[in-house]
Amino acid sequence: MIHNQDMIPQQPAPRSTIGPLAWMRANLFSGPINSVFTLLGLYVLYLLLVPTIQWAFINADWIGTSRDDCSGEGACWVFVNARFTQFIYGLYPREELWRGNIVFAGFAILIAWLAIPRLPYKRWVAIFALTAFPVIAYVLLHGGYFDLPRVPTHRWGGLMLTLILAVVGMVGALPIGIVLALGRRSNMPIVKSFCVVFIEFWRGVPLITVLFMASVMLPLFLPSELSVDRLIRALIGITLFQSAYMAEVIRGGLQAIPKGQEEAAAALGMTYWKRTALIVMPQTLKMMIPGIVNTFISLFKDTTLVMIIGLFDLLGIVQAALSDSRWLGFSLEGYVFAAFMFWIFCFSMSRYSQYLERKLHTGHKR
Amino acid sequence: MNQTATQPADLMVEMHNVNKWFGDFHVLRDIDLEVKRGERIVICGPSGSGKSTLIRCINHLEEHQKGEIVVGGVPLTQDVKRIEQIRRSVGMVFQHFNLFPHLTVLENCCIAPMWVQKKSRREAEAEAMQYLERVQIAEQAKKYPGQLSGGQQQRVAIARSLCMHPDVMLFDEPTSALDPEMIKEVLDVMVELAHEGMTMMCVTHEMGFAKTVADRVIFMDQGQIIEENAPEPFFNNPQSERTQLFLSQILGH
Numbered sequence: 001m002i003h004n005q006d007m008i009p010q011q012p013a014p015r016s017t018i019g020p021l022a023w024m025r026a027n028l029f030s031g032p033i034n035s036v037f038t039l040l041g042l043y044v045l046y047l048l049l050v051p052t053i054q055w056a057f058i059n060a061d062w063i064g065t066s067r068d069d070c071s072g073e074g075a076c077w078v079f080v081n082a083r084f085t086q087f088i089y090g091l092y093p094r095e096e097l098w099r100g101n102i103v104f105a106g107f108a109i110l111i112a113w114l115a116i117p118r119l120p121y122k123r124w125v126a127i128f129a130l131t132a133f134p135v136i137a138y139v140l141l142h143g144g145y146f147d148l149p150r151v152p153t154h155r156w157g158g159l160m161l162t163l164i165l166a167v168v169g170m171v172g173a174l175p176i177g178i179v180l181a182l183g184r185r186s187n188m189p190i191v192k193s194f195c196v197v198f199i200e201f202w203r204g205v206p207l208i209t210v211l212f213m214a215s216v217m218l219p220l221f222l223p224s225e226l227s228v229d230r231l232i233r234a235l236i237g238i239t240l241f242q243s244a245y246m247a248e249v250i251r252g253g254l255q256a257i258p259k260g261q262e263e264a265a266a267a268l269g270m271t272y273w274k275r276t277a278l279i280v281m282p283q284t285l286k287m288m289i290p291g292i293v294n295t296f297i298s299l300f301k302d303t304t305l306v307m308i309i310g311l312f313d314l315l316g317i318v319q320a321a322l323s324d325s326r327w328l329g330f331s332l333e334g335y336v337f338a339a340f341m342f343w344i345f346c347f348s349m350s351r352y353s354q355y356l357e358r359k360l361h362t363g364h365k366r
Numbered sequence: 367m368n369q370t371a372t373q374p375a376d377l378m379v380e381m382h383n384v385n386k387w388f389g390d391f392h393v394l395r396d397i398d399l400e401v402k403r404g405e406r407i408v409i410c411g412p413s414g415s416g417k418s419t420l421i422r423c424i425n426h427l428e429e430h431q432k433g434e435i436v437v438g439g440v441p442l443t444q445d446v447k448r449i450e451q452i453r454r455s456v457g458m459v460f461q462h463f464n465l466f467p468h469l470t471v472l473e474n475c476c477i478a479p480m481w482v483q484k485k486s487r488r489e490a491e492a493e494a495m496q497y498l499e500r501v502q503i504a505e506q507a508k509k510y511p512g513q514l515s516g517g518q519q520q521r522v523a524i525a526r527s528l529c530m531h532p533d534v535m536l537f538d539e540p541t542s543a544l545d546p547e548m549i550k551e552v553l554d555v556m557v558e559l560a561h562e563g564m565t566m567m568c569v570t571h572e573m574g575f576a577k578t579v580a581d582r583v584i585f586m587d588q589g590q591i592i593e594e595n596a597p598e599p600f601f602n603n604p605q606s607e608r609t610q611l612f613l614s615q616i617l618g619h
Contacts, residue, residue: 263427264464264523268478268530269454271446278477282468362468362510 079330090157153231157312165303172239177246202244215309253288293353384433395589408576411586425456457527461539463519465511472507497525517548537568
């Protein structure tokens with residue numbers, strides 16, 4: 001028996017199942033109980049949002065130089081305004097700020113160049129960003145060369161210090177983490193046990209103890225003529241600590257790659273390093289973007305712990321400013337500002353990672 | 367069978383007394399097998415009989431513990447350089463295709479010629495397009511494997527292997543993971559390859575393919591070669607009871 005001689009043409013979906021009204025009916029008002037909850041939720045949102053907006057924007061004071069300019073009705077952003085340079089640069093000498101500005105501008109340009117797909121020469125820009133730029137940034141910020149006055153690292157601070165700690169930590173932790181993850185899966189017993197011990201050690205201790213050891217204990221063991229800068233020690237501590245976490249994220253990804261991928265590459269005559277670099281690692285890194293960015297974001301926020309070894313990162317410098325007797329009582333504004341700055345950076349990383357996931361997707365969802 | 371004395375170089379694959387264990391499990395037992403240049407071998411047998419393991423030993427995806435394997439005159443040892451040398455001359459097609467999902471079809475075919483044989487991108491791409499043309503999938507060259515059907519993916523996998531100019535092609539159940547309507551397009555490519563004189567070792571249950579192109583059919587059970595014969599006597603007059611039982615099971619339905 002033949003059912004249908006003619007093919008049935010494709011028909012549009014019923015009107016009631018598409019569009020914003022249908023969405024609201026399905027998700028917000030799908031029954032009496034859900035409708036009540038929706039209205040209740042909207043009311044709670046109203047109760048929370050209105051005073052917040054009034055405090056932060058409508059009743060807030062924006063312009064001024066001292067606390068006398070604060071009306072006291074809302075937030076007094078005058079405090080943040082007056083201290084802004086310090087929040088960004090810490091105790092960096094005022095007359096040398098142009099050096100920090102150049103580094104910031106260079107950093108922003110490089111990041112934007114690498115992030116915007118249309119711009120060419122990505123590979124060269126990346127090589128420059130990873131090799132020449134750190135040297136230029138160090139020479140500019142630290143000085144002591146080319147008649148630039150020296151600015152010792154204990155005067156660096158604020159957002160600049162936070163970014164230095166975070167970026168160096170990320171750029172260092174990813175490759176070390178990759179090597180550790182590969183080492184942990186190695187067949188060579190010495191390599192494998194070294195990686196296992198390294199990862200389990202660094203994952204097992206709190207970052208605070210790592211920083212303490214780096215700043216207090218290490219100088220006791222090292223000969224006195226071999227003194228390493230405090231910032232450098234913090235950087236090494238953070239990098240090694242995060243690389244252990246990164247290693248486990250990447251190992252999780254490596255385990256998810258089907259064995260057939262490695263076998264197919266091997267059957268084509270590729271060496272271990274070519275199989276890893278060309279076939280396994282690109283797939284692993286792509287798959288683990290959420291996990292890697294998650295580690296990056298937590299690293300970014302963990303940099304605030306350097307406060308306890310006397311480095312003034314963004315949060316540290318805000319806190320220091322709060323104890324200024326001329327500005328007592330503005331801790332809420334200070335913390336909101338610090339939280340907002342951290343949120344901006346972390347949220348940007350999160351959005352960019354989602355964009356990358358979409359861009360690198362090649363239609364092979366298993 | 368060809369009774370004339372063959373030069374050693376005419377033997378593509380030699381396996382002498384090969385034994386392999388997975389832990390305590392004895393998967394390959396005293397395997398003796400010689401494959402001449404241009405010969406087409408089909409290996410069949412019940413699941414778990416060791417037929418996949420046998421061909422995977424030839425390019426050292428599995429390691430044998432006893433006996434000797436010689437590929438193209440080169441003895442297979444533990445030496446990594448030696449293994450890689452042998453793998454460059456042995457192509458392999460897998461049951462599950464194992465295309466690289468992060469690379470386009472064209473890149474899948476070019477990556478080994480470029481990175482293993484050090485060919486220029488232009489040369490590798492030109493050659494890859496020829497092979498993709500031959501397996502009739504050139505128009506999909508810019509797509510990713512995830513966007514292709516199973517049959518198309520397997521044809522790309524064959525092209526990817528051919529780009530390395532292998533002396534032997536190993537096929538490990540190339541059609542077992544395919545929907546029925548796609549089996550033919552892959553078998554057609556394999557038949558064509560056989561007619562061009564490629565040395566082939568093929569683990570498959572496609573008995574039609576075995577009858578058309580095989581010089582010899584090998585039946586394995588429990589890690590041993592039970593019976594070995596030209597297709598016509600193998601199918602019409604199987605000697606051992608186990609072969610008869612196996613053939614009745616797969617041809618019976």
